[in-house]
Amino acid sequence: xxxxxxxxxxxxxxxxxxxxxxxxxxxxxxxxxxxxxxxxxxxxxxxxxxxxxxxxxxxxxxxxxxxxxxxxxxxxxxxxxxxxxxxxxxxxxxxxxxxxxxxxxxxxxxxxxxxxxxxxxxxxxxxxxxxxxxxxxxxxxxxxxxxxxxxxxxxxxxxxxxxxxxxxxxxxxxxxxxxxxxxxxxxxxxxxxxxx
Amino acid sequence: xxxxxxxxxxxxxxxxxxxxxxxxxxxxxxxxxxxxxxxxxxxxxxxxxxxxxxxxxxxxxxxxxxxxxxxxxxxxxxxxxxxxxxxxxxxxxxxxxxxxxxxxxxxxxxxxxxxxxxxxxxxxxxxxxxxxxxxxxxxxxxxxxxxxxxxxxxxxxxxxxxxxxxxxxxxxxxxxxxxxxxxxxxxxxxxxxxxxxxxxxxx
Amino acid sequence: xxxxxxxxxxxxxxxxxxxxxxxxxxxxxxxxxxxxxxxxxxxxxxxxxxxxxxxxxxxxxxxxxxxxxxxxxxxxxxxxxxxxxxxxxxxxxxxxxxxxxxxxxxxxxxxxxxxxxxxxxxxxxxxxxxxxxxxxxxxxxxxxxxxxxxxxxxxxxxxxxxxxxxxxxxxxxxxxxxxxxxxxxxxxxxxxxxxxxxxxx
Numbered sequence: 001x002x003x004x005x006x007x008x009x010x011x012x013x014x015x016x017x018x019x020x021x022x023x024x025x026x027x028x029x030x031x032x033x034x035x036x037x038x039x040x041x042x043x044x045x046x047x048x049x050x051x052x053x054x055x056x057x058x059x060x061x062x063x064x065x066x067x068x069x070x071x072x073x074x075x076x077x078x079x080x081x082x083x084x085x086x087x088x089x090x091x092x093x094x095x096x097x098x099x100x101x102x103x104x105x106x107x108x109x110x111x112x113x114x115x116x117x118x119x120x121x122x123x124x125x126x127x128x129x130x131x132x133x134x135x136x137x138x139x140x141x142x143x144x145x146x147x148x149x150x151x152x153x154x155x156x157x158x159x160x161x162x163x164x165x166x167x168x169x170x171x172x173x174x175x176x177x178x179x180x181x182x183x184x185x186x187x188x189x190x191x192x193x194x195x196x
Numbered sequence: 197x198x199x200x201x202x203x204x205x206x207x208x209x210x211x212x213x214x215x216x217x218x219x220x221x222x223x224x225x226x227x228x229x230x231x232x233x234x235x236x237x238x239x240x241x242x243x244x245x246x247x248x249x250x251x252x253x254x255x256x257x258x259x260x261x262x263x264x265x266x267x268x269x270x271x272x273x274x275x276x277x278x279x280x281x282x283x284x285x286x287x288x289x290x291x292x293x294x295x296x297x298x299x300x301x302x303x304x305x306x307x308x309x310x311x312x313x314x315x316x317x318x319x320x321x322x323x324x325x326x327x328x329x330x331x332x333x334x335x336x337x338x339x340x341x342x343x344x345x346x347x348x349x350x351x352x353x354x355x356x357x358x359x360x361x362x363x364x365x366x367x368x369x370x371x372x373x374x375x376x377x378x379x380x381x382x383x384x385x386x387x388x389x390x391x392x393x394x395x396x397x398x399x
Numbered sequence: 400x401x402x403x404x405x406x407x408x409x410x411x412x413x414x415x416x417x418x419x420x421x422x423x424x425x426x427x428x429x430x431x432x433x434x435x436x437x438x439x440x441x442x443x444x445x446x447x448x449x450x451x452x453x454x455x456x457x458x459x460x461x462x463x464x465x466x467x468x469x470x471x472x473x474x475x476x477x478x479x480x481x482x483x484x485x486x487x488x489x490x491x492x493x494x495x496x497x498x499x500x501x502x503x504x505x506x507x508x509x510x511x512x513x514x515x516x517x518x519x520x521x522x523x524x525x526x527x528x529x530x531x532x533x534x535x536x537x538x539x540x541x542x543x544x545x546x547x548x549x550x551x552x553x554x555x556x557x558x559x560x561x562x563x564x565x566x567x568x569x570x571x572x573x574x575x576x577x578x579x580x581x582x583x584x585x586x587x588x589x590x591x592x593x594x595x596x597x598x599x600x
Contacts, residue, residue, distance in 0.1 A: 060432025066460030
């Protein structure tokens with residue numbers, strides 16, 4: 001029935017156990033095709049002669065208009081909710097998304113992400129005075145300027161703003177400025193230990 | 197707001213410390229000046245400063261006036277016997293207790309203080325839950341939650357505020373009902389809706 | 400934003416899903432060009448006397464036509480009203496209608512003469528179940544899910560929120576806050592990736 005594919009698309013998104021399921025190109029195309037057929041009917045009806053007895057298309061047109069609107073709503077809701085997730089991911093993963101997630105994005109979603117990322121970076125550069133303000137820092141109120149961290153995986157060298165270089169090898173422990181390692185902790189490279 | 201953020205606000209509250217060092221320089225901050233410090237002479241600073249100095253063994257923290265066993269036990273009794281929420285000695289009583297009454301606290305009877313304060317909290321939260329229930333059942337349009345602190349509201353929000361809001365939203369007419377897929381349909385529906393409610397009003 | 404509003408707007412998945420629930424609709428006269436709606440229809444004409452269960456969004460486009468009538472979905476009819484009035488706590492709303500409250504609100508908008516009855520039913524049911532919900536949510540951390548599975552969708556979201564507020568508080572009481580943790584999505588992603596790896600090998 002009309003709208004069945006559209007609701008499948010929505011259910012698929014709602015039930016997915018994946019963080020970001022693949023963009024369902026096929027289903028979107030089928031829904032658009034359904035819209036074309038619905039629209040064709042409406043156009044044909046509009047150019048035919050209305051007759052209350054033999055050619056009463058009013059209910060048919062109303063129902064199909066509703067179906068068109070419904071399909072449109074489902075498509076928009078699908079895309080909108082995916083964009084909300086992408087937006088949130090920008091804040092959790094940073095500007096580089098894992099390849100598994102990137103593979104599930106549609107081409108336009110990739111473009112959208114790049115633009116969002118750019119807009120955000122631009123905004124952060126232009127607020128808070130000359131040096132900008134990194135909004136990704138202090139996602140929760142900070143307690144200390146320096147914190148102790150343990151490295152959970154091989155990361156390699158990390159150069160701090162001060163020029164000091166740390167070698168982040170697995171299981172090594174370091175005492176570092178909170179502001180420079182927060183994102184690595186949030187990405188799971190480092191672990192914050194001995195906090196109080 | 198979440199618990200961490202409310203604790204952050206509690207850290208802005210002031211507390212008296214007895215410094216173990218002398219520094220005549222005053223630190224000028226946006227939120228106010230800190231110092232000068234003279235060893236052994238009490239002075240008032242925000243809790244976050246007190247905690248930082250304390251960690252470096254540079255001061256002793258003095259309990260706020262209200263953080264006293266007799267007083268709090270009396271408060272607990274008062275809270276138990278009152279139908280309403282009684283005013284708390286501090287808007288961040290729970291947060292401050294949590295910040296100052298750690299295991300190695302300078303404050304005497306930290307354990308018992310902590311327990312009493314937790315008891316007060318429990319009484320209040322239970323009371324809030326019960327009154328949410330009565331309120332929902334009674335069908336009133338507003339409830340007095342005077343003297344509830346931020347942390348309490350944060351904890352009670354889902355069951356108290358969200359539930360009440362859901363109830364409210366169910367009973368009010370929806371103006372821009374989104375479930376209607378078109379603006380045209382929402383027009384005709386709100387018409388039929390208002391035509392239904394008018395005769396009821398005139399009865 | 401309030402929970403209800405967050406769940407009910409043009410782009411919201413819950414709202415799209417609740418408006419997909421079905422409403423019984425009867426066509427007293429034959430209607431042209433709607434044959435697709437009825438699998439047993441001959442040609443494109445919907446025969447007089449046909450009764451169908453159509454999704455809410457479609458019903459709203461047709462219910463005001465001449466000769467078209469709608470009925471209440473069973474969960475809002477007298478029989479269920481009586482059951483819910485007797486003891487709302489024991490009813491499995493999830494099975495009866497996943498979006499019991501939100502769909503009920505929608506139905507009330509197109510069944511003008513039942514409007515108030517439906518709203519009263521929804522509110523009474525919510526109120527009657529609220530105490531159980533509170534009890535469950537507060538002590539839920541280690542309990543079985545039997546009760547949770549009987550809740551309607553918005554009730555589940557309410558109790559999830561309540562449980563996480565409770566958990567948040569007890570974590571805070573037990574340890575100092577201030578630890579920076581791995582971001583939630585990163586954590587979820589790592590879990591998924593590692594589970595798919597074990598699956599593949």
